[in-house]
Each structure stands twice: as C-alpha cells, then as structure tokens.
Amino acid sequence: MKADTLLQLEQRLIDEAEPFAVVTVIRAAPPTSAWVGAQALVDNDGALHGWIGGGCSRAIVIEAARQAIRSGLPKRVRISNERVAPEADVEAHAMPCASNGAMELFIQPTVPAPSVLVLGSTPTALEACVLAQRVGLRVSAAAHVTAPLAALGLQRVIQGFDADALNGVEPQLILVATQGDSDEDALEAALRSVAAVVLLVASRRKADRLREAMLARGITPARLAALYAPAGPAIHAHTPQEIALGAVAGLVTLRRELEQAAADASASMLAGAETVPVLPPCESIASVELSPARYLNPVCGMAIDIASAKHVIDSQGQRVYFCCDGCKIEFERDPDRYLAIARGTAHKART
Template sequence: MNTDSPDSLLQREQRLIEQAQPFAVVTVIRAAPPTSAWVGAQALVEPDGTLHGWIGGGCSRAIVIEAALQAIRSGQPKRVRISNEPAAPDADVEAHTMPCASNGALELFIQPSLPAPVVLVLGATPTALEACVLAKWVGFRVCAAAGATAPFASLGLKRVIQGFDVDAFNLAGPQLILVVTQGESDEDALEAALRSEAAAVLLVASERKADRLRDAMRLRGITAQRLAALHAPAGPSIHAHKPQEIALGAVAGLVALRHELEQSVADAGVPPLVGSEAVPALPPCESMASVEAPGARYVNPVCGMAIDIAAAKHVLSYGGQRFYFCCDSCKIEFERDPGKYLAIAQGATHGEKT
C-alpha cells in the first residue's frame, strides 16, 4: 500500500484522468476506535488493485480494494461498512464484518471515476463544428475527421484528421460516432463509421434521407448487424432549423446513448447501444445552401431548393443537360430514377443544356 500525501493523490488522480484511465476514490466517512483511519482519510484504487493513500490498517485493505474494483466495473458509487457492531440492515450500504482482532469499525464512500467517452464527429459543416463544442461542454472527449481540418483549429479537440479513416484514431472500448456531413460525402463517411467497431453511429439526417442512406449502405455490403448500430435521425425532435439547434438535438442523442452505455456496463453483459428509438426530424434537405442564392439560380428538381449555379458542388450531366443539386442525397435520388425527375425538370425548364 502506497501512503501518498493528499497532494500526490491529487496529482495521481489528474494523471489518470489525462491518460483516460479508470480509478476509484475511497473516503472514510466514519471511523470508530481502535481503527487507525480517520474521517476524511482518502485512498485511490487503480484497476489493477493498487491502492494509494491510507484508509486504515491491513485488516480492511482487501475488502476496500475489492469493493473499489466492483465500483470501477459497475461505474456506480457505493457505501461500505466494515464493522462487527450490530446494525439494522440498510439496502444502501454494503456490509462486511471487521476481520481485525482490535474490532474497530469503518464506513467508507467509494466514488469511481471512468474516462469520458470519446465521440468522433465526421464532417466539417457548421452543424458539425457546433456539435463539437456542445459535446465538449457536456463531458465528451471529442475527435473529428473531415475533408478539411482547418475549421477545427480553434476548438481544442482531442485529435483531428483529414479524411474518414476512423481506424486511424485507434480508439479503445465502445465509442460513439456522429456523422454530420449533411450532403458532403455522406455515403463515404457513413460507410467508414459503420465499418468501425463503434458502439453506435448517429446520423444527422431526416428520416427520408436516412432510409436512402441505409439502402446505399446495404449496396456497399454493410451487414444488418452493423446497420442496427445506426441511430438516425440522431437525437430527439426539437424542430431544429439552425446549425446550433440541429447540433443541440444531435448532442442530446449522444448524451442519451452515453447513459445507455453506462447502464449496460452496470448491468454487465447487456450488449451496448444497439438500436434505439428514432429521433429528430430535421428539415427535408440538410444542405446549408441558401434558398435565396445570389446570381444565376437553378431549382433542384428533387427537393425544389434554389441553387447558385456558380457555387454548385453537386452536378450531373444527363441526356445532354446539366443538373444541379444541393447535396449528395438529391443527386443520388435523381440517378436512381431520372425519368421521374426529368419530367419535373423539363416542365420547369430546370435543366441547362450542355
């Protein structure tokens, strides 16, 4: 047993937090003589059973360590009584007999500290940036991956990479992925997320778009088991429209799944985070393009959104005409049934001849 000073215990605790390692803090809340502990004495227990600090002699040490390890495994705090004194049963207290011949008594409070879960945000849209900020505020460790990393420079994230190579993060344990591409490489990002070992993948999208992307994932060979880990839409419906509002709903979904994961750990053996109620209804098209785009405008034949031709990123040439779309999903939808949308486009003279 390492009898660290209070300062060194705090330093050790901070180091374990920075290293994302679990531990438990044990505090003496009652001590009856002739025990050598005192009220307020503390110890820290690591997952390998190493105890740092002082909570009394060797008689109670094994009991305390085992109780602390149980708290780490369950993620739940507990009160422990080690005593031979007669006491009424208390469902909130884990009672043990005092093995020491001196016959003292101890009561302890054990508080586990588990690493904050990691959320990996895919995408560099305004909503993605807002989601990174909000997720940090509610206690997640946030990483990001996107086609461009510059937008994340000032956010102080754990790690940011270019592209959607989720495996490059080498994240241990069940993690959460939030896909917020909103029309920019949706299928590539979602496929990368679902091919990872993440416990859950949350997708910011309308139900209609999510269904289309599920179909696309099946065509790309994603199994039904992995699709069961997809939560789309990503959070509770709050009638969101602005990026900040959409991000708030998505992060609410992350918080709900975090608690579900914690409960599954406490219940021991329950598969974590597979399936949940469908959540938010977002606007029908998630592109951030303005309906009142300046300059030459073109009406997307799929969703009816006005597109600035000069700034359009999603363009398709078909039948001697060029068609413009606000996002990947609209372009994919057109390609699946061009006849349906050609009639709409020609009726409104939407197509631009090539």
C-alpha cells in the first residue's frame, strides 16, 4: 500500500470515528523482509493494511496492535530470538519464522473521543456544546427546540427526547442541561439509553427529587447509579457560561476515568496469560498478492497456493490450507479460533 493511500485510510477511519493503530518498523535485522520506516495500519477488526514484513510475524503484530487499541496506549514490540536484556517498556516475542531475523516496531493507537450527547437548548446547553467540542469530544444534541443548535457544528441534532433516537448516536456520555424544560422526560430518555454515564445540571435538592421521579417511572436503582448530579465540580458557578464550564469539567473527568478503567481491564486480562500466542516456525516469509487460486493461512496470514498446498486439513466442513506443518499443528490446538479468522478473511474478500 502506498503511503498516501495509508494516510487516506487513516483519515477515513478518523472521520468515521473508528479506532485503529499504526505500526512502524523502527529496527530490522536481516534476514527479514521489513525495513526501517515501513508502516502498516491495523483496524479494529484486526485487518492489516500496508507492509511491515513477512507473514510469520503478522499474527503477533496484529494482536499487539489490537491490545494497544483496547488500552489506548502506545507500545514497543520486539520480535527476535536474540539474547538481549529485557526492557520494561518493550513487549518481547520470539521470532516464529525459520529465517530467524529480528524486528522492532512502534505501535501508536488512535482511539476516537467519546460520543457526548447534550440534552437541551438552554444557554447552558449551548455553551456546553461549544466547550465540549473545544476539548475534543464528539458532540451531538437533542432538544424540543433545535433551532439554536443548528449553527454549532454538531455531529447530529435530534428533535425531542426519545431513547431510541438518542441511541442512534451511540452516546457514551450524556449531559442533561434542560434546566426546567422537560427535565423528567429528558432524564428518563437519557437513563434508558446506552450511555455509560448521565450527568445532570441541577442542584442536589432538585437532583434528589428527579431521582425519585425516575424510580416512579420504572428506572431501576442500578441504572440510577449511572447518574451524576451535580454534573461537575463545585466551582461556585452563577452564569450559564460558568455552569457549562463546570459541567464540561465533569465530562472530561468521567471520560478519563472510563479510559483508565478500560486500560486497567485490558492490563488485568493480559496479566495472567501470554499476550500473544507463540507461533510455530514457518517455512517461508515470502509475501504474495492473493489471486482467486490463493488462500490466506489463518494462523500466520501467509497466502497459500491452493493447487500446490502440501498441508491441508478438513475441519468442521471447511478445508484449511497451511504454509507449513507447524502452522497446521498450531491450528489443531485451537481450531475454533482459527476457523473464525478464516471465515472473517473469506467474508472480507467477498465484500
């Protein structure tokens, strides 16, 4: 893939708010087919676009990139059989290919900012929309009166407070800033949405009254635990601009807490297990373009010539081809996993 095409793909994924990771080769020791500066992009589905070396290390790179996407943190990865002292900030893996080369990569994930939905068209709501965009959040809004929202450059503006309509923007955070204009309807719709957190611009006394109203409307106590009111830190706000500033500070705080929780969960999941499965050595790291007579080895990602494939098995009604006996043995250890990869590759090829 040409560099400009890779950049175009990055921009498209950014525009579509899709997570991805860019992998850059920062060291390559022969006999590896990679070179310093080579780049590839791994999308959220695990598809690799670009070139960072042969097929045997492909599975390691893809899984490491997906882990970086989940945590939101960059990482360095070394794939080598060299005897070197371990480094705390380098994730080390054995080189599975018989060529026994070595490479190091830097993986930089790009994770879209959370989707925030502001409910209301009050002065506070309008100011909150502006401030939330300035701190990098993806902002949509919903209100009974939507005309004041039209000029704010929001991703989407919704008429009214219907939970199904609100879910259309897949909000992670909702800020209710109706301030007396259909508060109960707006808050109920927010709590019935998929949002992880709902913030309410209100005094403690008013918030307590609205909590009771939500219980009467059938909102469970467990779901009410997602409600934060007042919406942000106490900054002794008086004007709509000051109130919005405090509310957006609350959005920023909760955004970072959710990101940290996701990173901690990813680290915890990986702590007790090997992050990337050790792959068997392959007989070749040559990379070739697919043709209708070629098949992607689901273990290492190498393209196989179906007509001349020597390592073939039938599993669950599907014929699977391998570049070497080692990959076939690895497949047999966990056929369900690799069949899922094979089916996903075939589906993408058809679409």
